[in-house]
Structure formats: C-alpha cells, structure tokens
Amino acid sequence: MKQLQQALFKQQKSKALLKQAQQAAFNYIDNVAKQRVFPEKQSIQQLVIFEEPLPEASSEPTLLLELLDTVGSINTVAQTGGRYFGFVNGNALPVTLAAKWLSDIWDQNAALHLMSPIASKLESVCENWLKQLFNLPEQTVAGFVSGTSIATLSGLAAARFRQLKKLGWDVNQQGLFSAPKIRLILGSQIHGTVVKAIGLLGFGQDAIEWVDCDDQGRIIVDALPQLDASCILVLQAGNVNSGAFDDFTQVCRLAKEAEAWVHIDGAFGLWAKASTIFAKRTQGLELGNSWSVDAHKTLNTPYDCGVVLCRDSEALTSALHQQGSYIQFSKQRDGLMYTPEMSKRARAIELWAAIKYLGRSGVAELVEQLHIHAKLFAKLLTDNGFYVVNEVVFNQVILKCETEKLTQQILALVQQSGECWCGGSRWQEQQVIRISVCSWATTEQDVIHSVKSFVAAKNQVLGKPS
Numbered sequence: 136m137k138q139l140q141q142a143l144f145k146q147q148k149s150k151a152l153l154k155q156a157q158q159a160a161f162n163y164i165d166n167v168a169k170q171r172v173f174p175e176k177q178s179i180q181q182l183v184i185f186e187e188p189l190p191e192a193s194s195e196p197t198l199l200l201e202l203l204d205t206v207g208s209i210n211t212v213a214q215t216g217g218r219y220f221g222f223v224n225g226n227a228l229p230v231t232l233a234a235k236w237l238s239d240i241w242d243q244n245a246a247l248h249l250m251s252p253i254a255s256k257l258e259s260v261c262e263n264w265l266k267q268l269f270n271l272p273e274q275t276v277a278g279f280v281s282g283t284s285i286a287t288l289s290g291l292a293a294a295r296f297r298q299l300k301k302l303g304w305d306v307n308q309q310g311l312f313s314a315p316k317i318r319l320i321l322g323s324q325i326h327g328t329v330v331k332a333i334g335l336l337g338f339g340q341d342a343i344e345w346v347d348c349d350d351q352g353r354i355i356v357d358a359l360p361q362l363d364a365s366c367i368l369v370l371q372a373g374n375v376n377s378g379a380f381d382d383f384t385q386v387c388r389l390a391k392e393a394e395a396w397v398h399i400d401g402a403f404g405l406w407a408k409a410s411t412i413f414a415k416r417t418q419g420l421e422l423g424n425s426w427s428v429d430a431h432k433t434l435n436t437p438y439d440c441g442v443v444l445c446r447d448s449e450a451l452t453s454a455l456h457q458q459g460s461y462i463q464f465s466k467q468r469d470g471l472m473y474t475p476e477m478s479k480r481a482r483a484i485e486l487w488a489a490i491k492y493l494g495r496s497g498v499a500e501l502v503e504q505l506h507i508h509a510k511l512f513a514k515l516l517t518d519n520g521f522y523v524v525n526e527v528v529f530n531q532v533i534l535k536c537e538t539e540k541l542t543q544q545i546l547a548l549v550q551q552s553g554e555c556w557c558g559g560s561r562w563q564e565q566q567v568i569r570i571s572v573c574s575w576a577t578t579e580q581d582v583i584h585s586v587k588s589f590v591a592a593k594n595q596v597l598g599k600p601s
Contacts (some may be wrong), residue, residue, distance in 0.1 A: 324352035
C-alpha cells in the first residue's frame, strides 16, 4: 500500500500526467474542426482494444492516457465543432471549460457549506443571477443537478408535496398508498423525461390527462380540462422538435385561479427569456411554480449542469429533505437541501463562469445567434427543395422530403458523410429530420457547408450529379 501511495505522490508532484493530458486536449481543440463530426466505422472498430479482463496489477499511467488520446479522441462526436446539430447538445464556452478544469482539481463536494464554502457561495450567486435573468419571483430557490431530467423530477416532487398538502395529506409521513388522487395535465407533445419522472414519483401513467396540441406542439388552451387543487400541469419552453413555447400567461392564470401547480420544462428554451426578441414567446414564463433548465445546452457550459428552480422553497426542500446524525448544516447555503443527491459535483462553478463572462447582454447575443443560424438553415434548405414543417421560433428546425423513404435515405447519407450530424424524429405521424442549433461555435459558413451535404445526399439518392 505504501508503494502505491508513494507512486501517487510522485505523479501529483511532477504534474507530468496533467501536462500530457493538457497537450492531448490542445491537439484535440486544434483539430476538431477538421475531423469528421461522427467517427468512421473503421475508427469505431478500434474501440475493441478497451475490451480486456480486469487488470490484476497497476497500469503505466502515461500509456493509459496515450491510449485514451489515440483511440479515444478519434471516436468522439465532434460536438465542440460548429457542425453538430443533434440532440440539443451544447458546446462548452472556453471560459467554462477552464473553470471546470480548475474545479476538477479542487474536486469539491457541493453538498454542504462545510464541505465547500466556494461551491456554496457560487450556488447562492447563481441562484440570484438566474432569478434576475429569467425574471422569476424573489422567493425562488435553485437546486443544481445533473440535468433537466433530474430537475424535472425535483420540480414535480415539490409539486407532489404541495398539492397533497393542500388536500390534507403529508406524503413524507403517510406515503402514496391511500393518498388523494393527483391529476397530471400534460400536452400530447411533452418530452419523454416528464413521463419518466411521473413514473419514478409513483403517480403512474393512468394519472395523466392528455391535452391536444396544435400543429407546432403547443398546448391548446381551450382543450384543457377543468382544473382544481389536485392538478399538476407541465408546460414547455421549447418543444424538443419544433422549439415552440406554450401560452404561459393564459394557462398560468387558469392554474392560479384553481390552485393548480405549473411546472415549466425549459431545458433549452428557458434561456430565450434573456433576449427581448423572444419576449412574446416567453411572456408569462415567470408565472409558473417551478422550472427546469440545462446550462449545458443553450448556455454552452460543460456537461453535466442542470438547474431546478422553485418559487415554493418549503415544497422543494421538504420533497428532497435529507436526514443523518452526522450531517452538519450551517447558516450558509447547504446545496443538498435543494437536490435529490447528497454528494454532488460543484457544477455551479462553471455556471457562474458562463454568466459572469457573458453577462445578460452576452446570453442574449448567444441565444439570438443560435436563432439566426436556425433561420438561415430553414431558408437555405427551403431554397433547395426541402420542406421545413415548423415555425422557426428559436433554435429548432424540422424538415422533410417528398416521401418518408426519401427523408430517411437523406438523413442516413448526411449522418454517414461526416460533414455534419443531425438526428431524425417523428412529427405529426411523419418521419422528419431534426436540426438543433446549440453551439456557440457554429458560423454562417458551417450552416452553408452543412446544407450542401443535404443537397449532395438528395442528389445521390435521386441519381443527379452533385
């Protein structure tokens, strides 16, 4: 054991491994714009080298890093370049990546102030900044989690606590068996993570009352059922396909009158609140009871960096309460009060770096740039005979061709080309191609280059010269 410890101290003191990793990282940054957006089949086959029995003895660390670099780097998806448009994945701003590197060296546990005063302080600062950026009520509190999936789970857990409390039921003490019925009101175009959270919280899908949506995926307000204090509604700030925003003002007004809870899933769209050009889309967003958002999407922080926001601090902390005789709470912010996890990464550090660097005007410029490039995508694709089927209200473009077969063939060829990458989806019972513009690094030339790959793919399928 002493021999291992001595080796570790030597590695730490020399910093050679960090320097080796730094050089590999710098090489990756220098070459990512030149590499294929998705790795070639031959490259992926090289990953078999990682398949080996459990090592019995220690490995040489320099060789380990060399293997990661030589085989790992070529098998990454180049989402940090400018031509990745799949799965609403962002691209880390340089300052946030640097902040994450530094915080990784610190290796802080952000559960308690006593575990990390710096993490506690920056969580408090980010909480206040987010309230100002999104124009949320002053009493709103924030929990810093891995992503919108857990943020939504947390927001709905707070809703469950509060709505059952209104009905005279303490879910923490009495559980869910024999509890009063809670009604979940969801639009038919809601994201799958919401349904997953509902299952994890023990409601069951039979508790869901589905509401029809319009052709853009927005809840039809007139189709809402009669609401009451047993209801939890989930709205969307950015439909995952079309990018559409629900009518927050009308729905929240109806919900408030009925004492229903409104959770707003704003995984990538909540950031639009920072720009006045989206004011009409985001109007009334602040009227919700809880919100979920990812910084690693539109704000372009590193993974993983999600936030749950809740105007009812008692509901959130009661739903996510932590007990233990050894836990030492403080008069400062203790992050575990607002999240399901206890031990957790100090992800608010890079969130702080992003907002500190960009400021309100920089966040607005970033989201506006994404929108401009999405609009350019839509125009150029339309000019080249593709059918854009959504209103491009934010950063999402969905398109199709004359037939589903042609759409699927073109998507496959575009993905195989390595020139850009986007995904497919089902929209209004049709196969579509889904483009998500999320990276700060995407330029006008990246869009033009990517559209050319669509045109080349179409020509190839139709047997026309490129």
